[in-house]
Amino acid sequence: MKNILVIGATSAIAEQTIRLYAQQGARLYLVARDVEKLETIAADARVRGAADVKIQTLDVNDFATHETVIEQAFATLGQIDVVLMAHGTLPDQAACEQSVELTLKELNTNALSTISLLTLCANRLQTQGSGTLAVISSVAGDRGRQSNYVYGAAKGMVSIFLQGLRNRLFAHGVNVLDIKPGFVDTPMTAAFKKGPLWAKPQQIAQSIVTAVEKGKHTLYTPFFWRWIMLIIRNIPETIFKRLKL
Amino acid sequence: MNQGINQRTLCGWGQYPKTETELLNVHSQRRIAEMLAAPGEKSLIARGMGRSYGDSALAEQTLSTLHLNHLIEFNTDTGDIRCAAGVTLSELLEIFVPRGWFLPVTPGTKFVTVGGAIASDVHGKNHHLHGCFSDHVSALKLALANGDIITCSRSENASLFYATCGGMGLTGIILNATFRLIPIESALIAESSYKTANLAETLERFEEFEQATYSVAWIDCLSSGQKLGRSLLMLGEHVPQGDLQAHRSGKLKVPFNMPSQLLNRYSVQAFNTLYYHKQTRSHAQREVHYDPYFYPLDGLHDWNRLYGKNGFTQYQFVIPKAAGLEGMQTILQRIVASKRGSFLAVLKAFGKANDNLLSFPVEGYTLALDFKIDATLFAFLDELDRIVLDFGGRLYLTKDARMSETTFKQSYPNWEAFAEIRAQTGADRCFHSLQSLRLGL
Ligand SMILES: Cc1cc2nc3c(=O)[nH]c(=O)nc-3n(C[C@H](O)[C@H](O)[C@H](O)COP(=O)(O)OP(=O)(O)OC[C@H]3O[C@@H](n4cnc5c(N)ncnc54)[C@H](O)[C@@H]3O)c2cc1C
Ligand SMILES: NC(=O)c1ccc[n+]([C@@H]2O[C@H](COP(=O)([O-])OP(=O)(O)OC[C@H]3O[C@@H](n4cnc5c(N)ncnc54)[C@H](OP(=O)(O)O)[C@@H]3O)[C@@H](O)[C@H]2O)c1
Numbered sequence: 001m002k003n004i005l006v007i008g009a010t011s012a013i014a015e016q017t018i019r020l021y022a023q024q025g026a027r028l029y030l031v032a033r034d035v036e037k038l039e040t041i042a043a044d045a046r047v048r049g050a051a052d053v054k055i056q057t058l059d060v061n062d063f064a065t066h067e068t069v070i071e072q073a074f075a076t077l078g079q080i081d082v083v084l085m086a087h088g089t090l091p092d093q094a095a096c097e098q099s100v101e102l103t104l105k106e107l108n109t110n111a112l113s114t115i116s117l118l119t120l121c122a123n124r125l126q127t128q129g130s131g132t133l134a135v136i137s138s139v140a141g142d143r144g145r146q147s148n149y150v151y152g153a154a155k156g157m158v159s160i161f162l163q164g165l166r167n168r169l170f171a172h173g174v175n176v177l178d179i180k181p182g183f184v185d186t187p188m189t190a191a192f193k194k195g196p197l198w199a200k201p202q203q204i205a206q207s208i209v210t211a212v213e214k215g216k217h218t219l220y221t222p223f224f225w226r227w228i229m230l231i232i233r234n235i236p237e238t239i240f241k242r243l244k245l
Numbered sequence: 246m247n248q249g250i251n252q253r254t255l256c257g258w259g260q261y262p263k264t265e266t267e268l269l270n271v272h273s274q275r276r277i278a279e280m281l282a283a284p285g286e287k288s289l290i291a292r293g294m295g296r297s298y299g300d301s302a303l304a305e306q307t308l309s310t311l312h313l314n315h316l317i318e319f320n321t322d323t324g325d326i327r328c329a330a331g332v333t334l335s336e337l338l339e340i341f342v343p344r345g346w347f348l349p350v351t352p353g354t355k356f357v358t359v360g361g362a363i364a365s366d367v368h369g370k371n372h373h374l375h376g377c378f379s380d381h382v383s384a385l386k387l388a389l390a391n392g393d394i395i396t397c398s399r400s401e402n403a404s405l406f407y408a409t410c411g412g413m414g415l416t417g418i419i420l421n422a423t424f425r426l427i428p429i430e431s432a433l434i435a436e437s438s439y440k441t442a443n444l445a446e447t448l449e450r451f452e453e454f455e456q457a458t459y460s461v462a463w464i465d466c467l468s469s470g471q472k473l474g475r476s477l478l479m480l481g482e483h484v485p486q487g488d489l490q491a492h493r494s495g496k497l498k499v500p501f502n503m504p505s506q507l508l509n510r511y512s513v514q515a516f517n518t519l520y521y522h523k524q525t526r527s528h529a530q531r532e533v534h535y536d537p538y539f540y541p542l543d544g545l546h547d548w549n550r551l552y553g554k555n556g557f558t559q560y561q562f563v564i565p566k567a568a569g570l571e572g573m574q575t576i577l578q579r580i581v582a583s584k585r586g587s588f589l590a591v592l593k594a595f596g597k598a599n600d601n602l603l604s605f606p607v608e609g610y611t612l613a614l615d616f617k618i619d620a621t622l623f624a625f626l627d628e629l630d631r632i633v634l635d636f637g638g639r640l641y642l643t644k645d646a647r648m649s650e651t652t653f654k655q656s657y658p659n660w661e662a663f664a665e666i667r668a669q670t671g672a673d674r675c676f677h678s679l680q681s682l683r684l685g686l
Binding site for chain 2: 023036037040041043049
């Protein structure tokens, strides 16, 4: 039986991942800020077969409570096999350009909070000597683009932090998985027109569970984003800066 | 956060009619209640998987229930499941078959939502014994036109319960429901099939096998004269012991609308003949998985595109038992004479009607046929309507895209009681589908 901690458990992608783990009979510790949604998801997980589900509220920007929340989660579950971090927001890029305050807030939500939580979890997993840290960053973190570089910068920061962490924890038997979804049809992207490149959160969730099982370090999901991003990363900056991306 | 409003062209499973609509993607029941509490100008209707054939789930604003997809509670002793209205039957099967539970009633596709199953009060191959889907529902939560959320059951808000089951989304948005699964020991169905020589024999066989859990007949609706109504009658029982493996999601897909000439009289005739002769002996038996048994067409996704871009309509009527053989013969003869093809012609015997105001089944026989839409089809169907009404029958709302207000009001005598409940709850100022407007509800 797997023990699983999910932060940002009400995210559509996290929720679908929770369903898959619930079906496997896992023990779940679900953390998010909206208690009503959390309770709905917890009940659903129980019916689907989760052995045990606990919930905990947390606004990730409330940094002062991180330590207690993580402490509690580890105390409750004992050993943890997978920590999944999925919280995030899609900043209004234009608004960020006009507001330092908003820009910093978005960086807090999408990068610093994650780094704080990662730091706390990493040490415990290191002591434990096993487990996977699975964090949803984004393909947007692979290169800065004018349409959404605040988000991109935050996700890129998380990815680089994860690289270092992976390098550090490898020797301790802990795997660090960087999950980089492309376009996913979730509440976060409700306002966008959907096209053929768009994936469903169910698909992303399945790929996450498989990648965790296989001990992968980086997951572009759906898979074709690996190739799209390979091209995007390799466009020379002299050309890239002229593009409307 | 953005509510997710999308301007879309939508249609039902028959791809007729198509309409421009605002598709509302609402992610929680609280948001639905808030939205309803702030009244809008536009007509609004709930939409599940869009497997109704015509215009039942179309309006100026269409509220997708697919985000209401949570399971809430399961009682492992009784099999009572409470889940949100957007959960699909397919998903329930995936979760519960391995644990030894099955749907009490299932339509011929598993890609429908619980809300849709209740709103259309769907029936399956076991109607003669187990009634409609709603007969297994003990309670449901309904969001009314003013945003109030109430519980409806046979003892609480009973009149709204009887109006909502079979009520085609016109009383409110069903948010969740409790219904009872049935225990099974195997995912297999023991199927036995019988070839019958004509309609009279088919109906006799239904009588003879009225104790069979599942029964349905595929009519070769193109053969005439002595052979009119020759059928393959298929019975089914849950196998008492075996594997409890759920279905797997299919991969085959019809990628685009086929040129509609592909489905002409000859291909349909060939199909019907093949189907009938597929079985050479007069009686055969085999064990099949529930998936091909109940959902033979689900393996081919988007098969409705086979009918081409003008779409098709399914004509499903029921006539009371008393009118049975004569009525059915008259109508079949009319169809055969018209030389219009139907890919599918499914005949079923219904048991007693329930107390819901607009549920379709009445004790008797029901036949469902698909017709490709062309310029002269509707005039022909109007003619059939008259015969069906003459025999005291009616049409299934969830398949309908074209019947007239008069036809509807003549054949659904409870429509006035239904309209009254709509008026009492303010539903008539908010919930309309293209269908309800056409039928004068
Ligand atoms: C291949 C195939 C085989 C079929 N076989 C059968 C059969 O054997 N027996 C049978 O009875 N039917 C059958 N049907 C019809 C189908 O079961 C019904 O049309 C069913 O209602 C579809 O469910 P849905 O979720 O797609 O609903 P939709 O098509 O989206 O909506 C149907 C109606 O339900 C209402 N509705 C949906 N969700 C809600 C909600 N949450 N609250 C309030 N109203 C709601 C809509 O407003 C609309 O009026 C078949 C359909 C197909 C395509
Ligand atoms: N959708 C995409 O196209 C896409 C692409 C690449 C990467 N991603 C990433 O995938 C992850 C999951 O997103 P999603 O697509 O599943 O969208 P989502 O459903 O909107 O999930 C975002 C989640 O983050 C939570 N959250 C936001 N701010 C928070 C805060 N201050 N404290 C606690 N929780 C907070 C939200 O909580 P509430 O439910 O309370 O609002 C929500 O559960 C995110 O990290 C996102 O950046 C998404």
